[in-house]
Amino acid sequence: MDNKSSNNPLESYEYKYGFTTDIETDAVQLGLNEDIIRLISSKKNEPEWMLEYRLKAYRHWLTMEEPTWAHVSYPKIDFQAIRYYSAPKKQSEADKPKSLDDLDPELIKTFEKLGIPLSEQKRISGIAVDVVFDSVSVGTTHTEVLDKAGVIFCSISEAVQKYPDLVKKHLGSVVPYTDNYYAALNAAVFTDGSFCYIPKGVRCPIDLSTYFRINAKDTGQFERTLLVCDEGGYVNYLEGCTAPQRDENQLHAAVVELIAFDNAEIKYSTVQNWYTGDKEGRGGIYNFVTKRGKAAGKNSKISWTQVESGSAITWKYPSCILQGEGSEGAFYSVALTHDLMQADTGTKMIHIGKNTKSTIISKGISTDRSSNAYRGQVKIMPSAENARNYSQCDSMLVGDQCSASTFPYIEVKNKTATIEHEATTSRISEDQIFYLQSRGLDMEKTISMLVNGFCKEVFKELPLEFSVEAVKLIEMKLENSVG
Amino acid sequence: MNLLSTYERFSQAYPAEGALASFRQAGYDYALNKGLPTRKDEEWHYTSVKVLSEVNFMPSAFNPVEPNHDTILEIKKRLNPAFTNVVFFNGVLNKTLSEELPTGFSLRELSEYPNHFDDAFDALNGAYLAKPFALSLAKETSVEKPVNFIFFTSVEGGPALMVHPRLYVEVGARSSVKFMESYYGKAGVSYFVNSVLDLHVGESAKVTYVRVQGDNESAINIGRTRLCVEKNANLESLAFATGAGLSRHTLEVVLKGPGSNSEILGVYAVQGSQHVDNTSLIDHAVGECNTNQLYKGILDGESRAVFCGKVLIQKGAQKANSAQLNNNLILSSKAEADSKPSLEIYADDVKAAHGSTVGQLNREELFYLQSRAIPKEKAIPMLSYGFLSEVIYKISDENIQKWLSRQLDEAFSRLSLNR
Numbered sequence: 001m002d003n004k005s006s007n008n009p010l011e012s013y014e015y016k017y018g019f020t021t022d023i024e025t026d027a028v029q030l031g032l033n034e035d036i037i038r039l040i041s042s043k044k045n046e047p048e049w050m051l052e053y054r055l056k057a058y059r060h061w062l063t064m065e066e067p068t069w070a071h072v073s074y075p076k077i078d079f080q081a082i083r084y085y086s087a088p089k090k091q092s093e094a095d096k097p098k099s100l101d102d103l104d105p106e107l108i109k110t111f112e113k114l115g116i117p118l119s120e121q122k123r124i125s126g127i128a129v130d131v132v133f134d135s136v137s138v139g140t141t142h143t144e145v146l147d148k149a150g151v152i153f154c155s156i157s158e159a160v161q162k163y164p165d166l167v168k169k170h171l172g173s174v175v176p177y178t179d180n181y182y183a184a185l186n187a188a189v190f191t192d193g194s195f196c197y198i199p200k201g202v203r204c205p206i207d208l209s210t211y212f213r214i215n216a217k218d219t220g221q222f223e224r225t226l227l228v229c230d231e232g233g234y235v236n237y238l239e240g241c242t243a244p245q246r247d248e249n250q251l252h253a254a255v256v257e258l259i260a261f262d263n264a265e266i267k268y269s270t271v272q273n274w275y276t277g278d279k280e281g282r283g284g285i286y287n288f289v290t291k292r293g294k295a296a297g298k299n300s301k302i303s304w305t306q307v308e309s310g311s312a313i314t315w316k317y318p319s320c321i322l323q324g325e326g327s328e329g330a331f332y333s334v335a336l337t338h339d340l341m342q343a344d345t346g347t348k349m350i351h352i353g354k355n356t357k358s359t360i361i362s363k364g365i366s367t368d369r370s371s372n373a374y375r376g377q378v379k380i381m382p383s384a385e386n387a388r389n390y391s392q393c394d395s396m397l398v399g400d401q402c403s404a405s406t407f408p409y410i411e412v413k414n415k416t417a418t419i420e421h422e423a424t425t426s427r428i429s430e431d432q433i434f435y436l437q438s439r440g441l442d443m444e445k446t447i448s449m450l451v452n453g454f455c456k457e458v459f460k461e462l463p464l465e466f467s468v469e470a471v472k473l474i475e476m477k478l479e480n481s482v483g
Numbered sequence: 484m485n486l487l488s489t490y491e492r493f494s495q496a497y498p499a500e501g502a503l504a505s506f507r508q509a510g511y512d513y514a515l516n517k518g519l520p521t522r523k524d525e526e527w528h529y530t531s532v533k534v535l536s537e538v539n540f541m542p543s544a545f546n547p548v549e550p551n552h553d554t555i556l557e558i559k560k561r562l563n564p565a566f567t568n569v570v571f572f573n574g575v576l577n578k579t580l581s582e583e584l585p586t587g588f589s590l591r592e593l594s595e596y597p598n599h600f601d602d603a604f605d606a607l608n609g610a611y612l613a614k615p616f617a618l619s620l621a622k623e624t625s626v627e628k629p630v631n632f633i634f635f636t637s638v639e640g641g642p643a644l645m646v647h648p649r650l651y652v653e654v655g656a657r658s659s660v661k662f663m664e665s666y667y668g669k670a671g672v673s674y675f676v677n678s679v680l681d682l683h684v685g686e687s688a689k690v691t692y693v694r695v696q697g698d699n700e701s702a703i704n705i706g707r708t709r710l711c712v713e714k715n716a717n718l719e720s721l722a723f724a725t726g727a728g729l730s731r732h733t734l735e736v737v738l739k740g741p742g743s744n745s746e747i748l749g750v751y752a753v754q755g756s757q758h759v760d761n762t763s764l765i766d767h768a769v770g771e772c773n774t775n776q777l778y779k780g781i782l783d784g785e786s787r788a789v790f791c792g793k794v795l796i797q798k799g800a801q802k803a804n805s806a807q808l809n810n811n812l813i814l815s816s817k818a819e820a821d822s823k824p825s826l827e828i829y830a831d832d833v834k835a836a837h838g839s840t841v842g843q844l845n846r847e848e849l850f851y852l853q854s855r856a857i858p859k860e861k862a863i864p865m866l867s868y869g870f871l872s873e874v875i876y877k878i879s880d881e882n883i884q885k886w887l888s889r890q891l892d893e894a895f896s897r898l899s900l901n902r
Contacts, residue, residue, distance in 0.1 A: 069525060380841075382816070397831035400801070410822040411529075412841040415813040421824070422838040427831045 027086040027219070032079055034058065037188055040085050044157050044191070047164060057177035057187030064181045070344040071373040071405055072313050074249075074286065082220040082251055084189045142206060149205050151235075152197040156224055159195035166197055170228050174257040174294045174321070182253040182288045182315075186222045190255065193223035198233035198264070207463060212241040212254075220251040227257070229264040231297065238466055239270045241310070247283045249312060254289045262297030262324065267305070269462050271470055274310035281340030284312025291318035292348075295327035295356075303330035305461045307470045308345055309477055317375065319348035322356035322384075329358040332458040334470070336477055337370030337402070346376035346393075346407075351384035351417070360391035363455050366402035367478070373405040380417040387414065393423040396454055398447070398478075448475045484518055484603075485536055486645070487511060490610055493542050497613050506596040510609025517603045526602075529789040529821045530731055530760040535703065540645035540675050543573040543636070544613045550577070550637065554669060558635050561667050565882040566631040573636055574613075574646040587624035587658070593617045593651060597681075601735070604705050608647040608679045615649055622655030622685065629661035629691070629883055636676065636702070637669035645675040656685040656713075661880050665695040666704055666726070673701035681709045686740065689717040691880060697890060698726035700755060707733045712772075714740025721748040721878055722778075723887055724759050725894035731760040741771035749778030750874045750887075752894040753786040754815075760789040767794070770801040770830070779810045779874050781867055782818035783898045791823045794837065798829040807837035812844065812870055814899065844870075864900040 028039055037058055041051040066077070146153050152163060159167050177187035194210040212223060229235055241252075252274065260266050268291075277284025287310070293302035304318035320329030331347040349358035358378065366372040374393045395404035406423045428450050436446040452459070452471055459467050490511050499507060519535060520527040550558060550572050558580060562568045570580040584590065593615035600606040620626065638644050654660055666676055676698065684690045698704050704727040712718050722732050736745060751759045765774050780788045790809045811820040824837040844866050852862035868891070875887045 395826075395828070397828065397833075400799070400831045402831070403827065403829040405828065406824075406826040406837070408822075408824060408839065410820075410839055410841060412811070412813065412820045412822075415816050415818065415843060417813075417841060418843070419839070419841040421822075421840070423824075423826060423836065425826055425828050425833065425835040427833075 025086050027083055030081055030083050032082070032084055032189065036084055040189060040191060043085065046160055049168060050160055053172070054188050057184050060177055061181070061184035061188055064184055066181055070315050071371065072315065072342040072344050074313055077251060077286065084220060084222070085191055086219040145205055149202055150199045151202060151204050152195065153208055154195055156193040156195040156226060163197070166228065167195065167226065170226055170257070170259055174259060174292050175255050175290050180290060183255050183290045186224060186253050186255045186290070190222045190224040193225045193254070196227045196235065196237070198229045198235050200230045201232040203233070204235040207236045207238060209238040209240070220253065223254045225254070225256040227266060228259045229261065229266050231262045231264060233264045236267045236463060237269070238463060239268070241272055241274055249284055249286055251286045251288070256291040258293035258302055260293065260295050260297060260300035260302055263299050264297060265301040266293060267303050269305040269466055271307045271466055271473065272310050273473060276310050276339065276341050277312040279339050281312065285310065287311035287314045287316060289316045291316065292321065293319070294321045295324050295329060297324040299326040300324050301328045303332070303461070304347065305332040305458065307462070307473065308333065308335040308343060309473050312341060314343040314345050316345045317347055319350070320358065321350045321352065322358065323352045325353045326355045327353055328356070331360045331362070332461045333362045334455045334458045335372055336365045336474055337372045338367045338477055339370060341370040344373045344375055346374045348377040349379070349389060351380045351387040353383070354385045356384055357388045360393070361457050362393040363458055364395040364404055365398065365451060365454070366395070366404050367398040369401045371403040373407060375407040377409040377411070378419060380412045380414050380419065382413045384414050385416050387417045389419045391421040394454070395425040396451070397425065397427045444479060448478050451478060484515060485539060486607060487515055487610065489542055493544065493611055497544060502594065502596055503612065503615065507610050507612055510600065510606040513600045513606035514603045514610055517606065519603055526762065526791070530758065534729065535675065539642060541642045542611050543644045543646045547573065547575050554637050555580070557669060561633055561635065561665065563631065563886050566629045566663070569630065569632050571632065571634045571648065573638070573644060574634070574648055584630070585626045585628060587621045587626060588618060590616055590618050601707065604677050605679055605707055608649050608677050611647040612649055617651040617653065619653040620655055620658050620660050623657045624655065625659040629663055629880060631663040631665055633665045633667065634676065635667050636674045637672050638674070643673045643675065645677065648678045650680050652680065652682045654683065654685050654688045654690050657687045658685065659689040661691040661883065663693040663695065665697065667697050668699045668702050670699050671701060672699065675703045676705070678706040680707070682711070684710065684712045684716045684718055686713040687715040691719040691878060691883070693721045693723060693878065693883060694732065695890065696724040696726055696730055696732065698730070700726065700728050700757060702727045704730040706731070709735045710737070712736065712738050712743045712745060715742040718743065718745040719878055720745070721750065722761060723890070724751045725753070725890065728756065729758045731762065734763040735766070736764070736774070737766045738768055738772040738774070741769050743772045745774045746877060747774060747776040748874050748877055750871055751780035751788055752871060752891065752898065753788060754783035754898050755786060756784065757786045762791040763793065765794045765805065767796040767800040767803040767805065770799065770803050773804045776807040777874060779871055781812045781814060781871060781898065782820055783814040785817040787819045787821070789821045793825045793827065794835060796828045796830050796833050796835060800830045801832040803830065803833040803835070805835045809839045811841040812867060813841060864895065867900060868895060
C-alpha cells in the first residue's frame with residue numbers, strides 16, 4: 001500500500017492501453033451548436049431526415065437539465081469544451097481503403113497493440129470486429145461470412161447510406177432522444193457506431209464485436225449501436241473499449257439499442273476498460289451510457305453481461321423492456337472500482353407482457369477510496385400477469401476507505417407477480433483467507449482467487465474469450481489495489 | 484403554502500417569547516422557503532402530498548373544545564387498562580381522561596429547541612408548536628406498565644383540523660420503559676396529523692417504542708420519529724399502520740454508541756384507496772451495533788404501500804451488523820407495492836444484507852392447510868394473518884401483543900378476505 005505515492009502517478013499506474021497514436025486526424029472545432037451538428041452531418045454525407053433527427057434531438061437537449069441523482073460527484077462538464085468529431089484523416093472517396101490492408105499502418109499497429117485482430121489474416125480468431133476509432137468506424141472484418149448468412153454488420157454511418165429504411169424504422173425506437181440528457185446529446189452528435197441486422201431465422205454464424213477507442217485529445221466519443229434481431233434470430237455480441245491516459249476527463253456518452261422480435265435472442269457482453277484516471281483521480285473517462293433492449297416479440301430473450309472495470313465515473317443502466325409474451329431479460333454484472341473511481345450502475349427491468357421473466361445478478365467490488373453503487377429498477381406493469389423477477393446484488397469491500405451502496409427500486413402493479421430481491425455486503429471472509437493461505441497461497445493470489453469466485457456467476461455468462469480476459473483484467477486491477 | 488396561511492393568527496392567539504418564538508419563526512421560514520415535497524424529491528418519489536395544498540386546514544389550537552359524550556365513549560374504546568393512558572384531544576392534553584404518569588417520569592416544558600429541520604413537515608410542526616413538552620424518565624428506573632400517548636382528533640362541523648403534536652422523550656441510563664403513541668380519529672371526520680417525536684434511549688436502557696396509526700380513512704397522517712440509541716442500549720420499535728387515507732411515517736434511528744441492539748419492525752394492512760408510506764433511515768454512526776429491520780404488509784383493494792428503507796453504515800463504523808427485510812402480500816389486482824430498500828456502506832468490516840419480496844401467499848402452505856381439511860376461504864385469511872402477526876409477536880410485552888392483535892383483527896375485518 002505504501003508505494004502508492006510515486007512521483008509520476010501516470011507512470012506507476014499500469015494501464016497498458018494508455019498510449020496514444022500519432023495519427024493525422026480530421027476534427028471539427030471545439031464546442032457544440034447547430035452548425036457543428038450540420039457539419040458532422042455533412043461530413044458523413046447524411047440524408048436530410050438524419051440531420052432533422054439530430055437537430056430535433058439537439059433542440060430538445062437544450063431544454064433538459066443535467067441529471068444529478070446518481071451517487072457520483074464530479075465537476076460540472078463544460079459541453080462547449082468538447083470536440084464532437086474527430087476522425088483519422090481519410091483519403092478522398094475515390095481511393096478510400098478497399099480492404100483493411102489499405103488502412104493507415106499506424107492505425108493497424110494501434111489495434112495490434114490492443115490485441116484486436118483487425119487484419120484479415122487473423123480471421124482464425126473467428127470474431128467479426130467493427131472498429132470505432134474516436135468518432136468513426138475504421139473497418140469491419142469477416143464481411144464475407146456474414147454476407148453469406150445474410151447478416152448485416154457495418155458501421156452505422158454506412159447503414160444510414162445503405163439501409164436507410166431499417167435505420168429510420170428502428171433508430172430511437174428503444175431509446176428516444178427525449179429519454180434522458182445524455183441520450184439526447186448522443187442523438188444530436190453521434191458520429192459512428194455499429195449497426196447489425198439479423199434476418200429471420202438466422203443464427204449469426206460468428207460472434208460479432210465492436211471495439212471502441214478514444215484517441216484524440218479533448219474529444220468526446222458518442223457512438224450509437226443499433227442491433228435488430230428478427231424473428232428466430234440469434235446473435236452473440238461483444239463490445240470492448242479503451243482510451244489513452246490523459247490528465248483531463250473525457251466524455252463518453254453512447255447509446256445502444258437492441259430489438260428482439262419473436263423467438264429471437266440477443267446476448268450482449270461488454271468489457272469496459274476505459275482509462276480510469278490516476279491514483280489522485282486526475283483524468284479518466286466519464287462513461288455516461290444509455291443501453292436498452294426491447295424484447296418486443298413472443299419468447300424473445302435479451303441478456304446483458306458487463307464487466308465494468310474502467311472509467312473515472314460510470315453511469316450506466318443496461319435495461320430490458322419485456323414487452324413480448326414470455327420474454328426474458330437478464331443482467332449479469334461485475335463492477336470493480338479502485339482508487340478514486342465512482343460507479344453507479346445497474347439495470348431496469350420493465351415487465352409489460354404476460355409470463356415475463358427477469359434475472360439480475362450484480363457483483364460489486366470496491367477497493368481503495370472508490371465508491372460503487374448498484375441502482376436497479378424492477379417494474380411490473382398491470383398487464384404483466386405472472387411476472388417473475390429474481391435479483392441478487394452482492395458487494396465486497398476491500399479496505400476501509402471505499403464505499404458500496406445498493407439502491408433497488410421495486411414497483412409492483414400486478415398481484416400475480418413474484419419478486420425477490422436480496423443484497424449483501426461484506427468483506428472477504430477471514431476464514432477463507434486463512435484457509436487459502438494455509439494451503440500456501442500468497443495474499444495477492446488468495447484475494448484474486450476469492451474475488452474470482454465471488455464473480456463466477458457472472459463470468460460464466462461471458463463468451464469464452466471475454467471470460468478469460470475478464471479474469472485477467474480483474475486480477476491485474478487487484479494487483480494495484482490489494483497490498 | 485396554504486398550510487401556513489393561519490400562522491399569523493396562530494402566533495397572535497398563542498404568543499410566544501424567546502427561544503420558542505424564534506423556533507416557530509424558523510419553522511415558518513423553512514416551510515415557506517422549502518414548500519411541500521413533490522414527487523420530484525427522491526424521498527417522496529412514491530408518495531404525493533398534493534392533496535394537502537388543496538384543502539384548507541385550521542390549527543386545532545384555535546378552537547379548543549371538550550369532547551362530547553359520544554366522542555368520549557369512542558375514546559374510551561381506545562383505552563387499555565393494561566396501559567397507563569394519556570389522552571390528547573385535538574392535540575390538547577385531556578386531564579379527565581388521562582391517567583397519572585408512573586413514578587420516575589417527569590413532564591416539563593421544553594426549554595431547548597433543535598436548530599434544524601429535517602423537512603417541510605418537521606418545520607411546519609415547529610411553526611405551529613403551541614406547548615412543547617419534554618417527558619423524561621429518571622435513570623435506573625424500570626416501568627412495567629406500557630405508557631400510551633393517545634392522540635384523538637374529532638370536530639363537529641367547521642373546517643378540517645390540523646394537529647401538530649411534538650414530543651421529546653428522554654429515557655435515562657439503565658432504565659426500562661415501553662412507550663406508545665397512538666393516533667385515532669372519529670369516523671368520517673377529515674383531519675391532518677403531523678407529528679414529531681424525539682426519543683432518546685440512554686446508555687444500557689431498554690426501550691420498546693410503538694407507533695399505532697389507526698386513523699380513519701379520511702385522515703392524513705404524516706409522522707416523524709427520531710430515535711437516538713446510546714451505548715449498549717436495547718431497542719424494539721414497531722410502526723403499526725392500518726388507518727388513514729394517506730399516511731407516511733419517517734423513522735430515523737441513529738446509533739450513537741457501540742454495543743446496542745435494535746429490532747425495527749413495521750406492520751401495515753391497507754385496503755380501499757389507502758396509501759401507506761414507511762420511510763426509514765438506520766444510521767450506524769458508530770460500529771459494533773446490531774440492527775434488524777422487518778417490515779411486512781398486506782395490500783388489498785386499490786391501496787398502495789411504499790417502503791423506502793435506507794441503511795447507512797458510516798466510515799469507521801466497523802463490525803456493524805445490519806439486516807433489512809420487506810415483505811409484501813398483494814391480495815388485489817389493483818393494489819400496488821413499491822419497495823426501495825437501500826444500503827450505503829462506507830466501512831469494510833461489516834455485515835449488511837437486505838431483501839425485499841412482493842408476491843402472493845405460498846401455494847404449498849395453502850395446500851397444506853387444505854389437505855388438513857381447512858377450506859380455502861378460511862386458509863387464506865389464516866395465512867395472511869399469520870404473515871403479519873409474526874411481526875407483532877416480536878415485541879416482548881404480552882399486553883402490547885394482545886392489544887395490537889385486536890387492532891389487527893379490526894383491520895382484517897375490512898379486507899376482502901372474509902367476504
